[in-house]
Amino acid sequence: MKKLLTLLMVLSLWSAVASAQTPAWNEIKGELKTALETKGDPVRGAAAFEPCQGCHRQDASGRVSGAYPRLSGQHATVLMKQMADIRSGRRSNPKMEPFIGDHILTPYEIADIAVYLQGLPISKENGKGPGTCGVTGKLLYDKDCANCHGGVGEGSAEKFYPMVAAQHYRYLLREVQFIRDGDRRNANPDMIKVIKPYSTCDMETVADYMSQFPPPQK
Amino acid sequence: MIHRDKNHKTTSGRRALGIAAALVLGWTFAAPSAAQDAKTIAATVCVACHGENGNSAIPMFPKIAGLQEGYIVKQLRDFQSGRRKSDIMAPVVAALKPEDFASLATFYSGQKLNPGEDADKKAAGFGKMIFFEGNEETGVPACVGCHQPQGAGHLVYPRIGGQHAQYVTQQLKNFASSDRSNDVNRFMRVLAKRMSDEEIESVAAYLVGLDSK
Numbered sequence: 001m002k003k004l005l006t007l008l009m010v011l012s013l014w015s016a017v018a019s020a021q022t023p024a025w026n027e028i029k030g031e032l033k034t035a036l037e038t039k040g041d042p043v044r045g046a047a048a049f050e051p052c053q054g055c056h057r058q059d060a061s062g063r064v065s066g067a068y069p070r071l072s073g074q075h076a077t078v079l080m081k082q083m084a085d086i087r088s089g090r091r092s093n094p095k096m097e098p099f100i101g102d103h104i105l106t107p108y109e110i111a112d113i114a115v116y117l118q119g120l121p122i123s124k125e126n127g128k129g130p131g132t133c134g135v136t137g138k139l140l141y142d143k144d145c146a147n148c149h150g151g152v153g154e155g156s157a158e159k160f161y162p163m164v165a166a167q168h169y170r171y172l173l174r175e176v177q178f179i180r181d182g183d184r185r186n187a188n189p190d191m192i193k194v195i196k197p198y199s200t201c202d203m204e205t206v207a208d209y210m211s212q213f214p215p216p217q218k
Numbered sequence: 219m220i221h222r223d224k225n226h227k228t229t230s231g232r233r234a235l236g237i238a239a240a241l242v243l244g245w246t247f248a249a250p251s252a253a254q255d256a257k258t259i260a261a262t263v264c265v266a267c268h269g270e271n272g273n274s275a276i277p278m279f280p281k282i283a284g285l286q287e288g289y290i291v292k293q294l295r296d297f298q299s300g301r302r303k304s305d306i307m308a309p310v311v312a313a314l315k316p317e318d319f320a321s322l323a324t325f326y327s328g329q330k331l332n333p334g335e336d337a338d339k340k341a342a343g344f345g346k347m348i349f350f351e352g353n354e355e356t357g358v359p360a361c362v363g364c365h366q367p368q369g370a371g372h373l374v375y376p377r378i379g380g381q382h383a384q385y386v387t388q389q390l391k392n393f394a395s396s397d398r399s400n401d402v403n404r405f406m407r408v409l410a411k412r413m414s415d416e417e418i419e420s421v422a423a424y425l426v427g428l429d430s431k
Contacts, residue, residue, distance in 0.1 A: 047373070050363070050364060050372070050373070050375075051359075051363065051364055051403070051405060052363070053360075053362075053363035053364065054352055054359025054360045054361070054362070054363025054364060054409075055352065055357075055359045055360070055363070057363075058362075058363070063354065065354055067354035068354070094357075095357035096357075098404065098408040099359075099403075099405065099408070103403065103404075104403045
């Protein structure tokens with residue numbers, strides 16, 4: 001974890017320098033920094049995750065409806081960043097916000113939960129798209145998404161790019177739209193630029209394609 | 219000071235009663251242990267509302283058999299400090315010694331909660347869905363997440379399977395209005411506020427018949 005952290009810090013510093021005026025979307029500071037520096041304990045994480053199970057389910061498989069994402073197997077770094085961003089208000093989530101405030105979880109528990117979730121098997125079937133994306137989905141994904149989210153949707157722990165494989169279709173679709181429309185404020189500005197011209201049909205197609213990826217081998 | 223004296227008097231009176239009862243029943247006389255104290259208090263004080271071994275027969279009073287030890291102690295402390303408000307429980311708990319809380323909790327958590335029969339099958343059916351799925355539209359988490367598939371509870375989350383519908387309904391409404399505010403991390407207040415009356419009454423109807431073992 002130490003090596004990873006050093007790499008993360010260097011990357012973060014680099015991107016902070018690159019865009020000196022606005023804080024980088026992936027800047028490592030505050031709670032995220034504390035969580036990344038913590039050696040998360042999956043046993044404590046399992047206990048701290050318990051109140052989250054009412055929505056994300058006991059096995060963290062989320063909901064096929066897309067109302068709540070699958071969290072099992074997701075990169076711990078990604079989970080820490082999203083939790084920290086929701087707590088700080090950078091990512092708006094009114095449904096979840098009252099259940100994750102800093103009177104509930106410490107930044108250390110954020111690390112515990114993230115490590116616990118990362119280690120869970122991705123067992124349950126995810127909600128898939130209609131499967132009608134044909135070649136267009138692959139074309140769009142390979143051109144616009146694969147560079148960051150990986151050829152098979154595996155994402156990148158080092159760069160905070162989420163694994164999109166085996167995620168629920170409706171959740172993917174909702175978030176892509178939030179990001180395109182600027183409603184997900186903690187998004188990578190590069191991604192907003194890339195998908196700005198996407199039509200509803202493009203979003204459905206690419207979300208459909210991503211939802212068909214099987215869980216990546218670890 | 220007066221308050222404390224009164225407590226003391228009540229306690230010693232009850233203790234004398236307990237010892238007398240023990241003698242009548244032919245128990246070996248010894249300094250009464252905490253566990254015996256708890257049994258005596260249960261049989262003389264709590265029984266009137268909470269029933270034999272904590273299986274209340276009166277729908278407005280909760281069954282307390284099989285509740286988690288820590289949960290019982292917390293509720294008694296909260297009644298005592300006024301964090302949980304109840305005109306009925308406040309004077310009862312004021313007459314108890316805080317030392318009795320732990321042994322009462324051990325006694326009641328060791329009893330078996332007997333479920334009832336769901337009176338309203340239709341409501342129970344909808345309630346079952348809320349219990350396992352919550353409401354995604356309004357962000358009501360599923361009860362099962364914390365209270366477990368049989369409603370047996372876990373850690374700080376109390377057993378709710380088999381509880382009286384009237385009591386559950388009242389508590390959820392109290393959480394929603396913040397009349398009850400002693401929940402951990404405000405979870406129950408937040409989620410009860412998101413529930414409709416129909417959801418509250420239905421989930422309560424489902425819990426009645428849920429055998430949490």
